[in-house]
Amino acid sequence: MANNGVKVPLLSGSPDVTQKAKWRLNKRRLLRSRSAPGTDCVPAETNGNEPIPHTVSIFQNVHPSFKRVAIYLVVYLGVGALIFYLVRNQIRGLKTDGILDALYFTIVTMTTVGYGDLVPNSDLTKLLACAFVFSGMALMGLILSKAADYLVEKQEFLLVKAMRMHQKVGSTEILKELETNKTRYKFFLVFFLVWILIIAGTIFLVTVEKLDIVDAFYCVCSTFTTLGYGDKSFSTQAGRIFAVFWILTGTICLAQVFLYMAELNTESRQKELVKWVLTRKMTHLDLEAADLDEDGTVGAAEFVIYKLKEMGKISQEDISLVMQEFEELDVDDSGTLSASDITLAQSS
Amino acid sequence: MANNGVKVPLLSGSPDVTQKAKWRLNKRRLLRSRSAPGTDCVPAETNGNEPIPHTVSIFQNVHPSFKRVAIYLVVYLGVGALIFYLVRNQIRGLKTDGILDALYFTIVTMTTVGYGDLVPNSDLTKLLACAFVFSGMALMGLILSKAADYLVEKQEFLLVKAMRMHQKVGSTEILKELETNKTRYKFFLVFFLVWILIIAGTIFLVTVEKLDIVDAFYCVCSTFTTLGYGDKSFSTQAGRIFAVFWILTGTICLAQVFLYMAELNTESRQKELVKWVLTRKMTHLDLEAADLDEDGTVGAAEFVIYKLKEMGKISQEDISLVMQEFEELDVDDSGTLSASDITLAQSS
Numbered sequence: 103m104a105n106n107g108v109k110v111p112l113l114s115g116s117p118d119v120t121q122k123a124k125w126r127l128n129k130r131r132l133l134r135s136r137s138a139p140g141t142d143c144v145p146a147e148t149n150g151n152e153p154i155p156h157t158v159s160i161f162q163n164v165h166p167s168f169k170r171v172a173i174y175l176v177v178y179l180g181v182g183a184l185i186f187y188l189v190r191n192q193i194r195g196l197k198t199d200g201i202l203d204a205l206y207f208t209i210v211t212m213t214t215v216g217y218g219d220l221v222p223n224s225d226l227t228k229l230l231a232c233a234f235v236f237s238g239m240a241l242m243g244l245i246l247s248k249a250a251d252y253l254v255e256k257q258e259f260l261l262v263k264a265m266r267m268h269q270k271v272g273s274t275e276i277l278k279e280l281e282t283n284k285t286r287y288k289f290f291l292v293f294f295l296v297w298i299l300i301i302a303g304t305i306f307l308v309t310v311e312k313l314d315i316v317d318a319f320y321c322v323c324s325t326f327t328t329l330g331y332g333d334k335s336f337s338t339q340a341g342r343i344f345a346v347f348w349i350l351t352g353t354i355c356l357a358q359v360f361l362y363m364a365e366l367n368t369e370s371r372q373k374e375l376v377k378w379v380l381t382r383k384m385t386h387l388d389l390e391a392a393d394l395d396e397d398g399t400v401g402a403a404e405f406v407i408y409k410l411k412e413m414g415k416i417s418q419e420d421i422s423l424v425m426q427e428f429e430e431l432d433v434d435d436s437g438t439l440s441a442s443d444i445t446l447a448q449s450s
Numbered sequence: 451m452a453n454n455g456v457k458v459p460l461l462s463g464s465p466d467v468t469q470k471a472k473w474r475l476n477k478r479r480l481l482r483s484r485s486a487p488g489t490d491c492v493p494a495e496t497n498g499n500e501p502i503p504h505t506v507s508i509f510q511n512v513h514p515s516f517k518r519v520a521i522y523l524v525v526y527l528g529v530g531a532l533i534f535y536l537v538r539n540q541i542r543g544l545k546t547d548g549i550l551d552a553l554y555f556t557i558v559t560m561t562t563v564g565y566g567d568l569v570p571n572s573d574l575t576k577l578l579a580c581a582f583v584f585s586g587m588a589l590m591g592l593i594l595s596k597a598a599d600y601l602v603e604k605q606e607f608l609l610v611k612a613m614r615m616h617q618k619v620g621s622t623e624i625l626k627e628l629e630t631n632k633t634r635y636k637f638f639l640v641f642f643l644v645w646i647l648i649i650a651g652t653i654f655l656v657t658v659e660k661l662d663i664v665d666a667f668y669c670v671c672s673t674f675t676t677l678g679y680g681d682k683s684f685s686t687q688a689g690r691i692f693a694v695f696w697i698l699t700g701t702i703c704l705a706q707v708f709l710y711m712a713e714l715n716t717e718s719r720q721k722e723l724v725k726w727v728l729t730r731k732m733t734h735l736d737l738e739a740a741d742l743d744e745d746g747t748v749g750a751a752e753f754v755i756y757k758l759k760e761m762g763k764i765s766q767e768d769i770s771l772v773m774q775e776f777e778e779l780d781v782d783d784s785g786t787l788s789a790s791d792i793t794l795a796q797s798s
Contacts (some may be wrong), residue, residue: 401743402743407751409772419686
């Protein structure tokens with residue numbers, strides 16, 4: 103290490119007072135959040151050009167994709183209802199009203215609940231059902247990844263408002279708190295919503311569909327999990343109107359609960375790793391490995407890269423890729439980028 | 451910028467020859483993969499103490515979790531088959547053989563296919579079905595996230611072996627190629643597997659269950675998507691033996707196809723962002739923002755952090771967290787870590 107005969111003063115060995123003072127000054131700057139453009143670039147679907155007030159910043163990137171998903175959903179349900187209405191004579195089972203049954207059948211197929219109270223009865227309708235269940239699954243995946251997040255964040259927003267009314271806390275503080283425990287909040291919100299939907303469904307099935315309480319609960323579970331044995335389902339017109347909205351939200355919310363549970367699990371493992379990496383004692387070997395530019399000392403930035411790599415947040419491939427770019431930019435081959443490099447690069 | 455009266459030579463402004471030579475030397479070191487311990491630490495579930503030959507390194511971290519998932523699955527199916535066998539008189543529908551029907555019912559419930567050819571007929575069995583479908587969903591999620599990866603990587607391993615037999619390419623090269631397009635390979639492998647299972651299922655239903663070809667294909671689609679209307683299902687003893695294995699693998703593989711599709715989509719968007727960040731021209735403003743230690747120049751490590759932040763791979767929170775640790779380690783407050791800091795920290 104550092105045996106290539108270069109006379110670079112090892113700053114850490116003899117820290118002069120000015121350098122020390124400067125470092126003290128910079129510490130504060132390093133610790134507070136610097137507004138690099140990067141933080142605005144992350145969501146690929148926003149242009150992020152307009153200035154956004156702080157309180158809405160966590161909601162901004164969900165709107166456009168939610169809109170797109172909503173359009174897909176409306177188109178899917180519209181086309182499904184129309185097609186299955188046109189071939190309604192090739193579907194057998196318990197029928198109530200032409201277009202409502204077609205929409206109900208589309209929803210039951212799309213969510214893969216598949217009660218079987220209405221089943222395709224010709225080759226054409228069977229193949230149509232196959233096409234609709236595959237595209238329905240893809241759409242459900244899209245909804246799960248996009249729209250549900252939006253709905254949950256809408257609720258978060260209401261929660262923030264509610265908390266501000268009751269407590270004298272700044273909204274930034276609440277938002278920071280929400281950001282840190284984001285997944286946990288999302289999980290509890292969706293979990294709460296699932297319970298409301300379970301209770302609402304059970305009450306509805308008991309009162310409107312005249313099922314006894316166990317049958318009603320059993321039908322609710324069978325629906326939300328998309329099991330759909332079909333021995334208990336919605337047989338009345340009112341029931342099917344309710345079912346259209348209730349099945350869609352219920353299946354999505356329950357799937358979301360499972361997704362957030364998995365996310366919480368990953369996060370807690372990630373946190374353990376981060377803690378382990380941060381509390382681990384630095385050895386001389388670590389120091390040598392972290393010394394990216396091999397000047398005998400480890401600067402703040404080098405330390406950050408080393409630790410983030412250890413945490414598994416970045417890989418050697420990421421670093422190599424950026425380093426190639428750095429080399430190209432470093433026109434004067436000094437090992438650092440300065441204003442002169444930028445000027446040289448622009449003029450060439 | 452740099453107006454706090456510190457006399458630090460701006461290296462880039464007057465790069466002396468020695469410094470330049472040193473940098474040239476280091477470039478190579480920076481670009482090749484340095485073996486930081488971090489790369490071994492990422493998978494949280496391996497201890498990674500034993501030396502592992504290069505060719506098995508991508509498989510090593512899947513084994514233990516696969517084993518755990520397999521145990522869960524066996525326990526779930528065992529308990530399910532036993533319980534539903536004991537309450538077989540409270541299940542109505544088309545029956546073939548006691549214990550086989552119980553296992554078949556457990557699988558149909560767990561995967562949420564829910565044909566409805568066998569349905570619970572008492573409060574007890576209805577509530578049992580509810581419990582089994584919820585735990586089944588959780589287990590399916592676990593299988594999806596763990597075991598399928600293992601199976602796919604097993605196939606990759608066979609692929610590597612096959613390629614080595616036919617071509618004279620080193621296994622490291624193939625593995626590197628696989629690593630880069632990992633998700634795509636996984637996607638195509640699972641997609642291929644789903645088609646084999648679809649064809650196998652259709653042939654089986656035509657020959658053994660005596661369905662016509664459209665009905666067979668319709669039943670296959672209805673099963674793999676977990677739709678399970680139930681108008682077509684497995685009614686013979688041979689059919690149900692086949693179904694037990696076929697339903698489980700089919701539903702998992704199809705779900706995996708959708709998961710990999712989503713992953714491919716995310717990856718391609720991520721790649722676009724990386725490309726955009728790397729090809730974007732650096733401006734004087736960028737230079738200032740990237741200058742983490744505010745010495746007027748941007749070192750290699752600072753540049754890497756700035757760009758990775760812009761790519762959304764790391765966040766300001768990550769950086770702040772590590773910076774706090776850095777401050778604590780920097781005992782002599784020099785702004786860099788050196789051997790003396792480590793020695794001081796160890797002695798205190």
